[in-house]
Structure formats: structure tokens, C-alpha cells
Amino acid sequence: MTDMTEPGLSVIMSERRQLINLAYRLLGSLADAEDVVQETYARWYAMTLPERHAIENPAAWLTKVASRICLDQLRSARARRERYVGEWIPEPLPEHVDGLGVPDGSTDPADRVTLDESVNMAFLVVLDAMTPAERVSFILHDVFRYPFPEVAEIVGRTPAACRQLASSARRRIRESQTPAPPSAREAELVRAFKAAWEATDIRALVELLDPAVVATADGGGIVSATLKPIHGIQAVAESFSRLTVVLHGRQISERTVNGQPGLVIEFEGTVETVVAFDFAGDLIGNIWAIRNPEKLHPWTN
Numbered sequence: 001m002t003d004m005t006e007p008g009l010s011v012i013m014s015e016r017r018q019l020i021n022l023a024y025r026l027l028g029s030l031a032d033a034e035d036v037v038q039e040t041y042a043r044w045y046a047m048t049l050p051e052r053h054a055i056e057n058p059a060a061w062l063t064k065v066a067s068r069i070c071l072d073q074l075r076s077a078r079a080r081r082e083r084y085v086g087e088w089i090p091e092p093l094p095e096h097v098d099g100l101g102v103p104d105g106s107t108d109p110a111d112r113v114t115l116d117e118s119v120n121m122a123f124l125v126v127l128d129a130m131t132p133a134e135r136v137s138f139i140l141h142d143v144f145r146y147p148f149p150e151v152a153e154i155v156g157r158t159p160a161a162c163r164q165l166a167s168s169a170r171r172r173i174r175e176s177q178t179p180a181p182p183s184a185r186e187a188e189l190v191r192a193f194k195a196a197w198e199a200t201d202i203r204a205l206v207e208l209l210d211p212a213v214v215a216t217a218d219g220g221g222i223v224s225a226t227l228k229p230i231h232g233i234q235a236v237a238e239s240f241s242r243l244t245v246v247l248h249g250r251q252i253s254e255r256t257v258n259g260q261p262g263l264v265i266e267f268e269g270t271v272e273t274v275v276a277f278d279f280a281g282d283l284i285g286n287i288w289a290i291r292n293p294e295k296l297h298p299w300t301n
Helices: 009-014 016-027 030-046 049-053 058-082 121-128 132-143 148-155 159-176 183-198 202-208 233-247
Strands: 209-218 251-257 260-267 270-280 283-290
Touching: 009 016, 009 058, 016 030, 016 058, 016 132, 030 058, 058 132, 058 148, 121 132, 121 159, 121 270, 121 283, 132 148, 132 159, 148 159, 183 202, 183 233, 183 251, 183 260, 183 270, 183 283, 202 209, 202 233, 209 233, 209 270, 251 270
Parallel strands: 209 283
Antiparallel strands: 251 260, 260 270, 270 283
8 A cells, every 4th residue: 555544444344253253262252252352453553554554464463463362361261260159151142143242133244253063062161171272272273274383473382382282172172072963853852851841840851861961050159050060860850840940930942052052041031041052962961051141241132
């Protein structure tokens, strides 16, 4: 460019969707992802026009900055999690959500977070157990296809070290995976779970659960929730049957949660709980109940 106007403004703004998608997968929180993107753009516009003109690839610069901000947040998250009340579960996403974290329909569809296997709840839970460097190396390379030399520049390791980190993360993902039923069967299982839960039918619940089933709740210390995971068919079935009294006056609906069948509990028009599932063979293997209201803003109508 020969003048001093904003370099590639359309390119800069078109990267917003990519940055939201990247930051959500790295942090497991849409709210945090939005903050990262805002900070990334703030740093871009904090530079002078000559400095922005000097950047040959603005999109790559934005990705690098956003990734480094996420890496810093992941490192500090370890300390924050130690103070978190109960279990921490990634923030659930509705079927369609735009880059501002509000229901579909209010902004450009290009801003929506892309829902695929890399944002299902089981995947995000495994990611959360990784080291920050593992998570960033894996997501940048395996999900967003960045070459290891570029990943290394972001993570601050050698390309060989990043390759090893991504390999370790890949192994964790493989070890955590169990054969999943067809998507139609997943929906059937969730529908049957809903019916059995509403009917307080413990026998029906038991028949839907894998022997190693785990149920985890996240209230964040703000609302009531079981502080530790519940393990085993009988314990999980009995726990949900006892919760039936809590459902009085509430509506349970089948919704898509992070790209998979799930349930949403509403009271007087407000979403109180989002329930995500993972499947083991032809049964339910994991149940995640997100109740922390700070994580449910994208579900507000």
C-alpha cells in the first residue's frame, strides 16, 4: 500500500471467527475466548500505522498474539482452579453461537463458533488435563494445521519439542476415546435418560449407563452442585433419581450441547443447568452437569 490507511482492514476483521474458534478450544470458555480476541485486537490497534504496515501477514500476527495470550491464561488457570469450588467443567455451547456469545441470529453467521469433534465436551475435558504447552501445540497443529516451526515460535520451544508435545496430547486423546454409537443412537439414549429421570425410574436409568459411568457437576460455588464426581451405575442412577424433586416446575428439553445430544433445564425462562453426555459403546459413559450461571450466558434467550 502506498498510503497510510489501515492495512487489510477486511482481512483483520475476517480473522475474528478463526480467533474465537482457536481461543475457545484452548481455554474451554467462550467468555474467556472473547476476552482474548478483544485483547488481541487492542494490541493490534495499539501499534502505529507504520508498525501495522510493517507486518507482512496480519492474520498470522493475530493468531500468534491470541495463542500467546491463551498460553499465559492456561498457565495462570492452574492456580485459579485450585481455588475453584467443586469440579471445573468447560463452558457448554448451544447448537449455534456467534462470536459474541449470544444465540444465533443476531450477527453474521461467519462469526459462529464451528461445532465439530474438537469442541465436544469429552474432548475438552481431556484437553483440560493437559499441560498448557501440550494443549497449545496439539490444537495449533492437529486442529488448525499450523506447521511445527510456527507452533514452536508461539510456545517458545523447539519444533521437535512441540512435535513431541502434540504426540503426547494425541496419545491422551486416543486413550480416552471409547467406541461411540451412531448419532441417532446417542439422541435415543439422551431421550431415554430424560424420560427415566423424569419418571424416577432407577431401573431404566441403570440400563442406560455404562458400568464405569461418571457424573460430574459444576456449580462454581455459586449454586448448589455435588462437589466431587459420582462413580458407578447404582450411585449415579440413585443420585439423579433423588434430584427429581428439584425438577418441580422446571422444563427439561433436548438440545444440542457442543455438537452432541444433551439436555437443558429451565426455570421460568432461565437456563439453570446444561447437561452434556459422552457415550461408551451403546451406553452413557459420562454425564456433565454445568450449573455455574457464569458459564451459561450463551444459553440466555
